[in-house]
Amino acid sequence: MEDERSFLDICGGPLTLRRRYYSSYCREFGLSSARLSLRSVTAVTCTVWLVAYGLFTLFENSMILSSAIFITILGLLGYLHFVKIDQETLLIIDSLGIQMTSSYASGKESTTFIEMDKVKDVIVNEAIYMKVIYYLCILLKDPVKPHEISQVVPVFQSTKPRLDCLIEVYRSCQEILARQKATSASP
Amino acid sequence: MVLKAFFPTCCASADSGLLVGRWVPEQNSAVVLAVVHFPFIPIQVKELLAQVQKVSQVHVAVLGTWCHRQQEPKESLGHFLEGLGAIFSHDPWLQLCRERGTRFWSCKAYHQVSTTPDKSIEDQVMLIFYDQRKVLLSWLHPPTVLPDCQAGDTTASAGGLADIFDTVARSEVLFQNNQFDEGPVRLSHWQSEGVEASILVELTKQASGPVCLLLASLLSLLSAVSACRLWKLWPLSFIRRKLSTCEQLQHRLKHLSLIFSTQKAQSPTQLMKKANMLVSVLIDVALGLLLLSWLHNNNRIGQLANALVPVADVSGFGLCHISASTCQVCLSPGAGVGSFQLPELWEYGERVAEELQHLLQWLMGAPAGLKMNRALDQVLGRFFLYHIHLWISYIHLMSPFIEHILWHVGLSACLGMTVALSILSDIIALLTFHIYCFYVYGARLYCLKIYGLSSLWRLFRGKKWNVLRQRVDSCSYDLDQLFIGTLLFTILVFLLPTTALYYLVFTLLRLLVVTVQGMIHLLVDLINSLPLYSLGLRLCRPYRLAAGVKFRVLEQEAGRPLRLLMQINPLPYNRVVHTYRLPSCGCHPKHSWGSLCRKLFFGELIYPWRQREDKQD
Numbered sequence: 001m002e003d004e005r006s007f008l009d010i011c012g013g014p015l016t017l018r019r020r021y022y023s024s025y026c027r028e029f030g031l032s033s034a035r036l037s038l039r040s041v042t043a044v045t046c047t048v049w050l051v052a053y054g055l056f057t058l059f060e061n062s063m064i065l066s067s068a069i070f071i072t073i074l075g076l077l078g079y080l081h082f083v084k085i086d087q088e089t090l091l092i093i094d095s096l097g098i099q100m101t102s103s104y105a106s107g108k109e110s111t112t113f114i115e116m117d118k119v120k121d122v123i124v125n126e127a128i129y130m131k132v133i134y135y136l137c138i139l140l141k142d143p144v145k146p147h148e149i150s151q152v153v154p155v156f157q158s159t160k161p162r163l164d165c166l167i168e169v170y171r172s173c174q175e176i177l178a179r180q181k182a183t184s185a186s187p
Numbered sequence: 188m189v190l191k192a193f194f195p196t197c198c199a200s201a202d203s204g205l206l207v208g209r210w211v212p213e214q215n216s217a218v219v220l221a222v223v224h225f226p227f228i229p230i231q232v233k234e235l236l237a238q239v240q241k242v243s244q245v246h247v248a249v250l251g252t253w254c255h256r257q258q259e260p261k262e263s264l265g266h267f268l269e270g271l272g273a274i275f276s277h278d279p280w281l282q283l284c285r286e287r288g289t290r291f292w293s294c295k296a297y298h299q300v301s302t303t304p305d306k307s308i309e310d311q312v313m314l315i316f317y318d319q320r321k322v323l324l325s326w327l328h329p330p331t332v333l334p335d336c337q338a339g340d341t342t343a344s345a346g347g348l349a350d351i352f353d354t355v356a357r358s359e360v361l362f363q364n365n366q367f368d369e370g371p372v373r374l375s376h377w378q379s380e381g382v383e384a385s386i387l388v389e390l391t392k393q394a395s396g397p398v399c400l401l402l403a404s405l406l407s408l409l410s411a412v413s414a415c416r417l418w419k420l421w422p423l424s425f426i427r428r429k430l431s432t433c434e435q436l437q438h439r440l441k442h443l444s445l446i447f448s449t450q451k452a453q454s455p456t457q458l459m460k461k462a463n464m465l466v467s468v469l470i471d472v473a474l475g476l477l478l479l480s481w482l483h484n485n486n487r488i489g490q491l492a493n494a495l496v497p498v499a500d501v502s503g504f505g506l507c508h509i510s511a512s513t514c515q516v517c518l519s520p521g522a523g524v525g526s527f528q529l530p531e532l533w534e535y536g537e538r539v540a541e542e543l544q545h546l547l548q549w550l551m552g553a554p555a556g557l558k559m560n561r562a563l564d565q566v567l568g569r570f571f572l573y574h575i576h577l578w579i580s581y582i583h584l585m586s587p588f589i590e591h592i593l594w595h596v597g598l599s600a601c602l603g604m605t606v607a608l609s610i611l612s613d614i615i616a617l618l619t620f621h622i623y624c625f626y627v628y629g630a631r632l633y634c635l636k637i638y639g640l641s642s643l644w645r646l647f648r649g650k651k652w653n654v655l656r657q658r659v660d661s662c663s664y665d666l667d668q669l670f671i672g673t674l675l676f677t678i679l680v681f682l683l684p685t686t687a688l689y690y691l692v693f694t695l696l697r698l699l700v701v702t703v704q705g706m707i708h709l710l711v712d713l714i715n716s717l718p719l720y721s722l723g724l725r726l727c728r729p730y731r732l733a734a735g736v737k738f739r740v741l742e743q744e745a746g747r748p749l750r751l752l753m754q755i756n757p758l759p760y761n762r763v764v765h766t767y768r769l770p771s772c773g774c775h776p777k778h779s780w781g782s783l784c785r786k787l788f789f790g791e792l793i794y795p796w797r798q799r800e801d802k803q804d
Contacts, residue, residue: 022743022749023743023749025189025749026313026740026749028740093313093738093749093751094188094189095188095189095191095214095215096189096191096313096315096738096751099737099738101737111737111756112735112756113735113736113737113738113756115347117347183188184188
């Protein structure tokens with residue numbers, strides 16, 4: 001079962017939440033943000049090249065122009081490969097774990113998987129950053145002291161959705177976690 | 188909890204048969220290791236499993252049945268398979284089936300709660316496919332090591348996935364049977380096409396035994412020689428401590444003896460350490476040979492020798508130079524023959540001395556418009572100039588012999604690039620020895636002056652430093668003590684700018700030299716400690732170094748069990764470097780910036796790159 005809805009992120013940009021219910025114990029949430037716009041790429045490239053051309057007329061050294069071209073290309077590649085995140089996915093599977101994937105604009109994917117034994121809870125926490133913002137995070141258990149929290153792992157860090165989107169995700173996650181707690185409590 | 192069945196991808200197209208593997212009750216998961224095909228005799232299957240269990244300490248059992256309907260046209264097989272549940276009793280009993288006509292699988296798990304088998308819902312079984320070969324070969328790196336967690340706890344608390352990896356890795360003996368064996372039982376797993384091996388690897392393994400033995404004995408001989416008591420005598424031990432080349436050679440010797448030791452590596456970490464050291468040594472030697480060929484090929488030494496211009500005549504020292512050059516002519520008739528003439532390094536030494544002379548002339552005048560105390564200025568300037576004159580004469584005297592020494596030293600580059608860099612650092616230290624001497628003179632003078640000034644300043648205020656109590660106490664002075672104290676204080680204060688300027692100039696020069704040496708040592712450290720083998724492994728075989736796993740949901744139909752693909756998540760590069768860094772004689776700066784500034788202000792001698800101590804990571 002799959003559905004898509006549009007939301008807004010903290011800064012007002014458009015986001016798309018795609019939910020997939022594979023089964024009663026496996027769900028996936030994908031948040032995609034806006035892609036890289038041609039306008040901003042052109043603006044940055046033109047600025048850099050104008051500056052380089054200005055320096056070239058000053059110094060009469062053609063190395064400046066070739067280095068400007070190199071810098072632009074490398075900067076764009078680096079931005080696409082290391083900075084620009086297109087989509088963030090949260091896959092939650094009962095009794096297995098929670099997996100978070102970030103896909104970059106160049107196609108690179110970086111994945112983190114947390115086993116269900118380590119997950120204590122999934123909560124929506126608030127933070128104060130010029131205004132109040134909300135973020136979803138996973139609380140991890142301390143293996144030595146099971147009642148304490150050892151780590152807080154925030155989810156959707158670069159897409160930063162607003163509270164309405166987070167509530168949807170939070171409700172679904174809590175259903176699965178409740179199920180998991182019920183089945184693990186009864187042997 | 189949902190029942191998880193880990194199924195190897197290599198068995199997805201195997202014929203029907205029995206599922207053999209391990210049941211992990213804590214995670215409610217079944218790890219399938221192999222499929223036993225028809226025909227088989229149950230007794231022999233049980234014997235094989237008992238054998239495997241004894242060798243590998245893994246509780247291997249028959250977990251259920253596997254039915255590949257696309258290859259079995261007979262429908263009666265289903266009933267036959269159900270009957271097998273009675274022979275090999277296991278709770279829960281799995282029945283995996285790959286349907287004909289659809290790409291989807293069906294999976295049932297039977298729990299024998301009562302006399303009649305209790306059917307559980309299909310939905311509650313999850314199929315997870317894994318690549319057996321990759322899981323077998325990979326080493327799992329736990330994300331964080333808690334400080335208060337003992338080594339024995341990590342396997343228990345590391346969770347289900349470490350268990351799965353562990354199970355597959357320890358069942359290696361099960362994968363030794365392949366289809367070409369004439370055994371009673373026919374198995375299907377990742378190695379059923381035949382055990383993977385390569386001739387080169389086998390030959391190297393056979394040859395490595397005697398080679399290691401030979402090299403280990405040679406290296407132990409070398410270590411014994413280097414540890415003998417002769418080196419502890421005063422001049423040799425002093426030289427040994429001061430030269431970084433000796434330390435680098437010792438470091439490399441230690442590495443080599445570890446690589447060629449006859450003991451087998453006990454754990455994967457030790458194996459990686461050995462491999463990293465070996466690759467590091469090989470790359471080092473390769474770089475050194477490249478450097479050597481570059482130096483000799485383009486007649487670089489000859490070119491550098493041609494750049495040698497006879498020493499520019501400095502007025503006042505002409506006599507010394509003429510005498511020195513006649514010495515040179517007498518002692519080295521063959522100096523012009525061949526390309527092994529005086530290297531440029533020597534010429535640099537003379538140029539450095541000339542630059543220093545110009546600097547001192549400048550200081551003796553009115554440097555930067557400051558007015559110095561003429562008498563003290565002349566004294567200090569003349570003293571340092573005479574020192575330089577001695578140094579230049581020394582260079583001239585040594586020049587005939589030094590070319591051969593340097594050529595032979597240049598050959599040491601074939602021991603490795605790190606050794607060549609260490610020798611370069613030592614040569615820089617030797618050539619700038621006079622800068623070091625000047626720094627020490629200037630620093631001592633300045634230090635004395637500062638201490639005198641502070642003590643006399645206390646005298647002004649009627650106080651005294653109490654050495655016993657390590658504090659400042661009041662004290663009453665006599666009139667003549669006060670009078671002399673005031674005189675001395677005035678003299679010292681007015682001479683302070685001159686001394687301070689000389690101190691500043693020579694300290695800056697010394698810091699420059701120290702920075703250059705520090706850079707070279709950092710580079711040597713980098714070559715020594717970078718784990719190149721691990722980085723190469725991460726690049727070419729990323730599944731070997733695993734940080735964790737990742738799951739992908741495969742195409743799914745409602746009502747069918749969920750199918751996931753488990754893949755290995757490789758370790759990121761920065762963690763690879765951090766985990767597998769080789770211990771090095773790290774030249775960490777001893778002082779923080781604050782203490783360095785304090786020492787500079789008070790004129791205490793600084794040695795920022797103290798690398799003699801054993802700083803093991």
